[in-house]
Amino acid sequence: MEILLLSLIPQLGTILNIATVAIGLGLVIFFHELGHFAVAKWCDVNVERFSIGFGPVIWSRKWGETEYALSLIPFGGYVKMLGQDDVDPGQMSSEEVAEDPRAYTAKSVPQRMAIISAGVIMNVITGTMFFVLAFRSGVDTTAAVVGAVQVGMPAWQAGIETGDRITEMNGRRVDDFNDILRGTALSQGAISIEGVHPDGETFDVVVKPDTSGTRRRIGISPGLSLEVLPTPDPKKFPFAFPGTPAADAGFEPGDVITRVDDVELESYAELQEILWNRRDEALDVQVRRSVEGGESTTSDTITLEPAQFRTLGLRMDIGKIEAVRRGSPADEAGIKAGDRIATVDELRVGQDLDPMQLPDYFGERAGQPVNLMLIREVEGSAPQDVEVTLEPKDRGSWTEPPLFPESPISVPSIGVAYHMIPTVFSVDEGSPAAKAGIRARDTIESIDFVRTDPGMVDAFQDDVFTVKIGENNWAYAFWLMQNEAAGRDVRVSLKSADSEETRTVELTPQKADDWYLPTSRGLRLFTEGERRQADNLASAVTMGWTHAVNSMTDIYLTLRNLIFGDLSVKELHGPIRIATVAFEVAKSGLSQFLLFLGFLSINLAVLNFLPIPVLDGGHMVFLIWEGIARRKPSEKVLIAATYAGMAFVLGLMLLVIWLDLFVSRS
Incomplete structure (x- = not known):
């Protein structure tokens, strides 16, 4: 039985939507079970059932000697082979079954290891493939640029400033802002951070994260772009704060600021400098505006009055x-x-x-x-x-x-x-x-x-x-x-x-x-994004494999930090939270869908190879024991371990559902 413990990975909620959950989960589980199935057939094992999902069967059809089924609970799947049954672990030590040459238990230890590990290997391969296709298509990410720095927090004390681009954390390359969040939350001890200031000067600082919350934090948020917040309905979600000069200036959602008076802009840091130096002046802001459904653009100039402190x-x-x-x-x-x-x-x-x-x-x-x-x-x-x-240095107030x-x-x-x-x-x-x-x-x-x-x-x-x-x-x-x-x-x-x-x-x-505010005068700007796209297939393969390795590493770091208390169980997500976030990203596009499939594949591979009975990793532990001791574990050991593993997995699932229902997260 394969259990997909999606809840163990806190960063899951950024790329899910309801459609991809339904399609992707089934597809990823199918590939996982296909790995078991194909190698079992290659080893001439009698496969009795191939199921997507587990629990009561809601649909089935038999072709040849194998029954193909869809089961009620969609968070997993299994391949039931003669002599191998997680629900009836006694089969693995049954002498009657062992006499059948096509039974799983009749095969050599290396053959059984190949069968057990095939699902994991298949998921690593398909996960990498999905990442390769995503990066070849192009993936929109949040730039690894610092926006607001929380005053007094570790990043602020270390000298990290708005506009800094972080390039490396603890020797690991940073490609987007999510890498910063994961690199912080999944770290232990102090973090070595390298980056580049807006003026091109490099920096290297050591930051000791804050541990007062449910996860390790350094106190930064993503950088801002020059694009006005592209809210779909300004009447329900305004792109400028009411009562501020920007609210009535004439901006529209999605406008891109290109120039202020005679100064052409390329970054938010440049805009921030102008807002500080000329905080008491009215500014002529030139914007690029999409028209005709985004097929063309026009230019407009808007006068933005100064904002006095209230x-x-x-x-x-x-x-x-x-x-x-x-x-x-x-x-x-x-x-x-x-x-x-x-x-x-x-x-x-x-x-x-x-x-x-x-x-x-x-x-x-x-x-x-x-x-x-x-x-x-x-x-x-x-x-x-x-x-x-x-x-004092030349740094604006209230920045x-x-x-x-x-x-x-x-x-x-x-x-x-x-x-x-x-x-x-x-x-x-x-x-x-x-x-x-x-x-x-x-x-x-x-x-x-x-x-x-x-x-x-x-x-x-x-x-x-x-x-x-x-x-x-x-x-x-x-x-x-x-x-x-x-x-x-x-x-x-x-x-x-x-x-x-x-x-x-x-x-x-x-x-x-x-007394004037040196800020955006009430205008809300969108986060700075970047598109990561491979120039050719070879580059896509490199990016995809790197992403797969990093994803696997992050899962093990998540487990480590949970065990040592550096990450609270309150950071775990269950199916309800996943579904809630899925609504928010329902229009994710093809590349995000492919990333989602890769994400599920890598998670299924790693989590199912943990040494927990009823998971692939638990079976591998028994096989290693058998290979060393030259004998199978006793039926009592198999039954006790299987029920203990099943209780652990079900308990974990109940925990994350409880967290979803009753524990609020900031």
């Missing part, structure tokens, strides 16, 4: 430095995690200088000496004042925004990240917060982003989206107010310094004077 008039207190980027000006100046910035160029942070504007302050002083006074806690003694002088809950604020130009304390330091006179009665020393507990226009569609499904501020979430809530929630009003829950009672106030954010 504020409540609150100046929050600054917290401690959370992280320092290696090799940054801050690192070279001796700044440490745990320090607190007290003054900058003799300006008191909080009183004279809003902590939220420190990224802009340093970014505007690139190449100039800036003096900082730090407060450093010393164990066993009073805090110390530490003075440092550094020169590493707090995109995730608990993210600190990054100052890219000096390489520090700090949290904001949810305590109000001061309130700007005449601001929305002042009019609502918020005062210094009040503590913000939560912020509700409230949809005021029932017809507005933004990034949130609910009319009210709540962010619990806690100790470290002010920066995240503030960034939502500039982008995803730019079209919403705000409801703040807070406690006064002289009262334990929580009160709620409603505010409408106002635009800040002379």
